[in-house]
Amino acid sequence: MERPELPLPQLHAFVVLAEELHFGRAATRLGIAQPPLSQQIRRLEGKVGYDLFSREPGRIGLTPAGRELLPAARHALTHLALGLTAAREVGSGRAGRLRIGFAASLALTVLPSLLRTFRERFPAVDLDIQEMTTTPQLAALRERTIDIGLLREPPAHDAELGFETVLMEPFVAVLPASHLLAGQRAVRVEQLADCPFVLLPRAVGPPLYDQITGLCIAAGFTPQVTQHAVEWQTICALVGTGLGVSLAPESIRRIRLKGVAFRRIEPSTVRTRVAVAWRKNDPSPLVPGILAALNQGPPGRP
Amino acid sequence: MERPELPLPQLHAFVVLAEELHFGRAATRLGIAQPPLSQQIRRLEGKVGYDLFSREPGRIGLTPAGRELLPAARHALTHLALGLTAAREVGSGRAGRLRIGFAASLALTVLPSLLRTFRERFPAVDLDIQEMTTTPQLAALRERTIDIGLLREPPAHDAELGFETVLMEPFVAVLPASHLLAGQRAVRVEQLADCPFVLLPRAVGPPLYDQITGLCIAAGFTPQVTQHAVEWQTICALVGTGLGVSLAPESIRRIRLKGVAFRRIEPSTVRTRVAVAWRKNDPSPLVPGILAALNQGPPGRP
DNA sequence: CGGAGTGATATCTCTAAGCGTATGGAGCGT
DNA sequence: ACGCTCCATACGCTTAGAGATATCACTCCG
Numbered sequence: 001m002e003r004p005e006l007p008l009p010q011l012h013a014f015v016v017l018a019e020e021l022h023f024g025r026a027a028t029r030l031g032i033a034q035p036p037l038s039q040q041i042r043r044l045e046g047k048v049g050y051d052l053f054s055r056e057p058g059r060i061g062l063t064p065a066g067r068e069l070l071p072a073a074r075h076a077l078t079h080l081a082l083g084l085t086a087a088r089e090v091g092s093g094r095a096g097r098l099r100i101g102f103a104a105s106l107a108l109t110v111l112p113s114l115l116r117t118f119r120e121r122f123p124a125v126d127l128d129i130q131e132m133t134t135t136p137q138l139a140a141l142r143e144r145t146i147d148i149g150l151l152r153e154p155p156a157h158d159a160e161l162g163f164e165t166v167l168m169e170p171f172v173a174v175l176p177a178s179h180l181l182a183g184q185r186a187v188r189v190e191q192l193a194d195c196p197f198v199l200l201p202r203a204v205g206p207p208l209y210d211q212i213t214g215l216c217i218a219a220g221f222t223p224q225v226t227q228h229a230v231e232w233q234t235i236c237a238l239v240g241t242g243l244g245v246s247l248a249p250e251s252i253r254r255i256r257l258k259g260v261a262f263r264r265i266e267p268s269t270v271r272t273r274v275a276v277a278w279r280k281n282d283p284s285p286l287v288p289g290i291l292a293a294l295n296q297g298p299p300g301r302p
Numbered sequence: 303m304e305r306p307e308l309p310l311p312q313l314h315a316f317v318v319l320a321e322e323l324h325f326g327r328a329a330t331r332l333g334i335a336q337p338p339l340s341q342q343i344r345r346l347e348g349k350v351g352y353d354l355f356s357r358e359p360g361r362i363g364l365t366p367a368g369r370e371l372l373p374a375a376r377h378a379l380t381h382l383a384l385g386l387t388a389a390r391e392v393g394s395g396r397a398g399r400l401r402i403g404f405a406a407s408l409a410l411t412v413l414p415s416l417l418r419t420f421r422e423r424f425p426a427v428d429l430d431i432q433e434m435t436t437t438p439q440l441a442a443l444r445e446r447t448i449d450i451g452l453l454r455e456p457p458a459h460d461a462e463l464g465f466e467t468v469l470m471e472p473f474v475a476v477l478p479a480s481h482l483l484a485g486q487r488a489v490r491v492e493q494l495a496d497c498p499f500v501l502l503p504r505a506v507g508p509p510l511y512d513q514i515t516g517l518c519i520a521a522g523f524t525p526q527v528t529q530h531a532v533e534w535q536t537i538c539a540l541v542g543t544g545l546g547v548s549l550a551p552e553s554i555r556r557i558r559l560k561g562v563a564f565r566r567i568e569p570s571t572v573r574t575r576v577a578v579a580w581r582k583n584d585p586s587p588l589v590p591g592i593l594a595a596l597n598q599g600p601p602g603r604p
Numbered sequence: 605c606g607g608a609g610t611g612a613t614a615t616c617t618c619t620a621a622g623c624g625t626a627t628g629g630a631g632c633g634t
Numbered sequence: 635a636c637g638c639t640c641c642a643t644a645c646g647c648t649t650a651g652a653g654a655t656a657t658c659a660c661t662c663c664g
Contacts (some may be wrong), residue, residue, distance in 0.1 A: 050393025083374020091352025116393020
């Protein structure tokens with residue numbers, strides 16, 4: 001990439017003159033007087049090294065060299081103009097791309113309303129949404145694979161990432177419909193002490209896992225996890241087969257499955273925190289945009 | 303076409319910095335100190351209205367707006383550079399296109415050697431050659447349909463066109479091989495007085511036609527033209543069938559046809575002038591080039 | 605022959621680009 | 635804590651660019 005030799009204003013004048021083939025009119029179109037235009041063209045011809053126009057009285061024409069340069073000049077000017085407006089669109093946040101990672105359990109609650117209000121405000125923005133559990137989201141944010149994360153139980157502080165709480169969800173008990181406890185309106189956690197548990201593997205979201213087991217421990221027992229599954233959908237299905245019970249954020253009530261019952265638990269003080277995450281140094285104007293959309297949009301009730 | 307907002311030097315700096323992602327190295331590549339580079343980028347960002355780079359200590363990166371502008375900037379710069387060198391190639395005459403019209407009778411004499419020497423000197427120039435008779439050539443030159451004409455009997459002076467004599471050709475008699483006069487080494491023009499003539503239509507080249515009939519009139523008779531044909535090739539063929547005789551420039555001896563004989567004529571003082579023609583105001587550097595090639599190349603002997 | 609139209613030249617002004625040197629200040633590693 | 639790297643800022647200088655006005659030169663035309 002060598003340093004540019006031809007100033008753009010001169011090329012602009014060149015293109016306009018090539019279209020008008022008349023110094024007076026071209027100068028008018030450029031909004032300048034005629035002599036400066038003559039100068040511009042002369043200067044440009046000086047830098048190119050050859051005449052670009054043949055000047056015969058009453059008849060201005062492009063020389064072969066001018067004909068050769070014209071399309072390049074036109075392309076450069078239009079490309080730049082387009083690129084500039086595109087960059088401004090993106091810079092202002094009117095256009096662009098935002099990659100969002102979200103926890104599967106939010107697919108039926110926060111996510112839909114968030115996407116709706118965001119799309120209303122930024123119709124030209126492409127949204128790439130991708131289901132990911134908490135830990136991979138944090139990694140993806142750092143690696144710049146996603147720009148926004150919707151996750152559970154964020155770390156309290158992070159040098160690189162910012163968090164904002166979206167929702168505080170209580171837990172519910174997930175029971176087979178045939179289970180004894182399913183007859184109650186609410187279930188005390190200690191009543192689950194002897195039941196086998198179906199849970200997420202701890203690795204996909206250690207804080208949430210610890211919160212659930214912490215609930216049990218607070219109730220005086222250590223849950224016996226007999227089965228793991230990576231998706232809440234699967235956990236509910238397994239519970240439905242009678243394999244065990246589970247404790248889950250209230251959101252998953254939206255998953256309707258035959259033979260599965262959800263019940264409030266007591267104590268109901270412990271809640272799981274749902275948060276947005278973003279890179280603090282992300283220069284994109286869409287990040288503030290989506291935070292605003294989250295706060296403004298209808299609160300995602302489970 | 304609006305007036306350009308972004309100066310090219312700044313875009314150049316932008317592209318280089320986007321490649322290096324390091325102010326120091328980019329400045330070195332640009333051959334300037336680091337602070338001016340910072341200024342350039344700042345100015346550019348000011349004009350765009352948004353940051354193009356995210357500056358975190360130890361890590362420079364493109365913002366989305368910068369990513370959007372980068373390809374446009376690169377395209378503009380490379381297109382301009384290519385267009386500029388192309389224009390210079392054409393301007394210097396090293397490349398380009400030259401449209402040549404030529405009289406058919408020259409296809410076997412002046413034209414081949416001219417093309418050969420011209421191609422040696424200007425290998426990158428495209429030559430469009432096109433067979434045309436004299437009158438259309440003059441029109442095509444004026445209409446800028448061709449750039450160079452190779453024609454017979456040019457007008458003595460022309461305001462717009464320039465001419466240079468390439469060759470002065472004597473005439474020969476074209477006879478059926480069986481003709482009585484074919485037995486002689488040379489034919490006196492008046493011996494053709496009673497023969498029917500095959501000639502070009504006057505319209506395709508009035509001066510040449512008048513010259514031929516003038517030859518006859520000088521010899522004391524008016525030729526009886528019984529047949530016209532637009533190509534010398536055809537004329538010779540018709541002569542070969544015994545339809546008549548003709549008078550033609552010596553060049554057409556190169557046309558070898560059975561049953562056709564060519565003989566010197568007497569008096570042999572009258573000659574037909576073969577000339578190059580060009581637009582006097584043609585800005586192309588190839589015009590002087592081809593004139594030089596004509597003078598330098600081997601003289602086109604018929 | 606004179607005037608209209610068109611482009612080139614001459615001269616002047618002003619602005620902003622472009623560069624350099626010197627300096628400040630934040631992170632990071634030793 | 636110190637120094638190193640790296641980028642930003644401040645200041646001053648020079649020059650090229652871009653504009654205007656006034657004037658000249660040429661051609662064409664009535």
